[in-house]
Amino acid sequence: MGKIAPVRRLVILLLVLALPFFVVACGSSSSENTAPETVEGTLPQEEDTGGNAPAEGDAAAGKEVFASAGCAGCHTLEAAGSSGTTGPNLDESGTGYEEAFEQISNGGGGMPAYKDQLEEKEIADVAAFVAESAGGRR
Ligand code: HEC
Missing domain, CATH: 1.10.760.10 (Cytochrome c-like domain)
Structure with a gap:
């Protein structure tokens, strides 16, 4: 009995130490993924081809x-x-x-x-x- 508690404490300690890394990893990957989604639906380029010149060309x-x-x-x-x-x-x-x-x-x-x-x-x-x-x- 007396041996398990320190091990658990160590595991919890490791989890707590590791947590920020997971948060950072998830945070950055999810922000990459949400970027195109936020833009989707707000660009009228495909629909707006009624003969008017697009805002600008390259x-x-x-x-x-x-x-x-x-x-x-x-x-x-x-x-x-x-x-x-x-x-x-x-x-x-x-x-x-x-x-x-x-x-x-x-x-x-x-x-x-x-x-x-x-x-x-x-x-x-x-x-x-x-x-x-x-x-x-x-
Ligand atoms: C077969 C010959 C020919 C080709 C090929 C051609 N053009 Fe023209 N272009 C003309 C003629 C003739 C006019 C004058 C039209 C008028 O006065 O009504 C003109 C007018 C223009 C004008 C308007 C100029 C002004 O008076 O302000 C632009 C801009 C233009 N052309 C760009 C282009 C571009 C870019 C291309 C290629 C994608 C092209 N042309 C291909 C013959 C041609």
């Missing part, structure tokens, strides 16, 4: 889209190293982001529409690239 990614989608064949844009002359010189047009997004999505005036060829995100990216490179009004 100009760096847009540079690649500009090159791969064939924009360079028709447009001069110094930042893209292109010298096409079929469409307006984008260094001079001063096209803003929203305007560029519209034109790239819907085309017109001799330019093809890209909304069926590019993801909305890609259009936003290339529009941001054009607007930023040309110092366009926003």
